[in-house]
Amino acid sequence: MTFKTPIIPLKQTIIGEAKTLDLEAICVFAATGFFLDRDSYYKEQQVLRPATRYRLDDSKASFLEANPYFKWHYSPKERPFEQVVDEFATLFETIIQEQSQGKKVILPLSGGLDSRTQAVALKHLGMDVQAFSYAFDGGHDETRYGKQMSKICGFPFQAFQVTKGYLWDSIESLSDLNHCYSEFTHPRQMAFLDCYRHMGDIFNLGHWGDVLFDDMGVPDDLSLEGQVQVILKKIVKKGGMALASSLWKSWGLDGDFESCLQARISALLQEIDIPESANAQIRAFKSMFWAPRWTSVNLSVFEAAKPIALPYYDNRMCEFICSVPERYLAGRQIQIAYIKKRMPALAKLTWEAQRPFNLYTYSYNKMPWNLPYRLVNKIKRLTNSQPYIQRNWELQFLGGSNDQALKNWLFKSPSFDTLVEKEVRERFYRLFKEENAVFYSHPVSILLTLSVFSKKS
Numbered sequence: 001m002t003f004k005t006p007i008i009p010l011k012q013t014i015i016g017e018a019k020t021l022d023l024e025a026i027c028v029f030a031a032t033g034f035f036l037d038r039d040s041y042y043k044e045q046q047v048l049r050p051a052t053r054y055r056l057d058d059s060k061a062s063f064l065e066a067n068p069y070f071k072w073h074y075s076p077k078e079r080p081f082e083q084v085v086d087e088f089a090t091l092f093e094t095i096i097q098e099q100s101q102g103k104k105v106i107l108p109l110s111g112g113l114d115s116r117t118q119a120v121a122l123k124h125l126g127m128d129v130q131a132f133s134y135a136f137d138g139g140h141d142e143t144r145y146g147k148q149m150s151k152i153c154g155f156p157f158q159a160f161q162v163t164k165g166y167l168w169d170s171i172e173s174l175s176d177l178n179h180c181y182s183e184f185t186h187p188r189q190m191a192f193l194d195c196y197r198h199m200g201d202i203f204n205l206g207h208w209g210d211v212l213f214d215d216m217g218v219p220d221d222l223s224l225e226g227q228v229q230v231i232l233k234k235i236v237k238k239g240g241m242a243l244a245s246s247l248w249k250s251w252g253l254d255g256d257f258e259s260c261l262q263a264r265i266s267a268l269l270q271e272i273d274i275p276e277s278a279n280a281q282i283r284a285f286k287s288m289f290w291a292p293r294w295t296s297v298n299l300s301v302f303e304a305a306k307p308i309a310l311p312y313y314d315n316r317m318c319e320f321i322c323s324v325p326e327r328y329l330a331g332r333q334i335q336i337a338y339i340k341k342r343m344p345a346l347a348k349l350t351w352e353a354q355r356p357f358n359l360y361t362y363s364y365n366k367m368p369w370n371l372p373y374r375l376v377n378k379i380k381r382l383t384n385s386q387p388y389i390q391r392n393w394e395l396q397f398l399g400g401s402n403d404q405a406l407k408n409w410l411f412k413s414p415s416f417d418t419l420v421e422k423e424v425r426e427r428f429y430r431l432f433k434e435e436n437a438v439f440y441s442h443p444v445s446i447l448l449t450l451s452v453f454s455k456k457s
Helices: 023-032 081-100 114-124 143-153 167-178 188-196 224-235 240-250 257-272 278-295 299-303 315-321 326-342 371-383 392-397 400-411 422-435 437-456
Strands: 002-004 052-056 063-068 104-108 128-136 157-162 202-204
Touching (some): 023 240, 023 437, 114 128, 114 326, 128 143, 128 392, 143 157, 167 400, 188 299, 224 278, 257 278, 392 437, 400 437
Parallel strands (some): 104 128, 128 157
16 A cells, blocks of 8 residues: 655554563654654564655565655745745645635644644634634643734633643543543643533644744754754753753663664755755654654644644645745744734734734843843732642642652552663652653653553553
8 A cells, every 4th residue: 555644744654563672762752842853662563654655565564665855955035035935825825725714723822933833724714613722730821822822813612720730630531532642631631621612613723833934043054063953952852862862871772872762863864955044944844743743642642632733834835934034934924924924913913933022022031121021020929929820740740649640650560660760760760750740750750651651551
């Protein structure tokens, strides 16, 4: 049989049998939170690469032939910026109309640009939309942005609150959806699956717009070695290198983990081969190896409730990006101009990343203009007696009942004893509890994921 993978796949396609654990691949997962390139948990299994036509054998256990049909490139077509914005508007709205025409759209909203851009297009196209946002119990609240945008657009709106400890009742169901290819504290949507089923017909999700429509913040002539370091900084999570190196050593693997990871990233970058632009090359790396292996994995949670549509994942959007000069992509200019063009009222709302400024005033987010906001914000933090919750793991790992559930998975799972040495588990749990919870939350979350994997496998 033949099989064609999208340029950015919505889901990973795995072929082969689950036999021998690939410990080197699991170390990469421990460091970054995702598996790299074709890697899976098992040496005999591999994930099909993006943008490739495959001919599989009849058992679907291996491929007989693989032919890439798209290669990321940088072929800028010079034209006025206004023309590029018009081209984006036409393409973006065409894709959204094709994906969602005649359906009630479920739209997650945040204080960023991607969902705001979607809201503009859906409103312009006259779509039937049900919007929603999340707030953390006792902390970060995106619902105020969602409410404001929904009011301007005339969308019905629903606010959800992410509560403490929901993870423990749903962790095995979540592992059935993402198969332990992502840790479990990122997909907060898991807490609201039953609600989603009654909200509409299809999700319209803005994933990956922030990568495609921005530069990577580097000089275009940055060396290969420099690009490797930039990517390492982007993909390796806090505490991830320490955990991966500890696992590498405990499993007796050859060499050292950090050097092996650097060499592998360098080889993948050389394979992409876009010498004209380091920004385009790093964007391609992220789109080939990060989007399908991290971002896409937890899309399965949304898809468990309703079908999903992602306009930025569309092949045509990827091809369009390759034609846009980097100077137009820098600083999210195209999305900002599109929102201003179609709905100035939405452009006047606060941009969360540049608060308290909006899309007309964000250039003033620097001294001395942002000093009053920064002072007021600091005073609020200092005078608030309750801890401010910014991340989902704080709601799922902290507190007595959460801690007990976490320890049960880390230390009372017989199957996990055969995978990760007890000393490694105890050390990173102790560092999380006693030294720096923020820095070591990722290692603890990865260990939890590996514990669930060892039980399910």
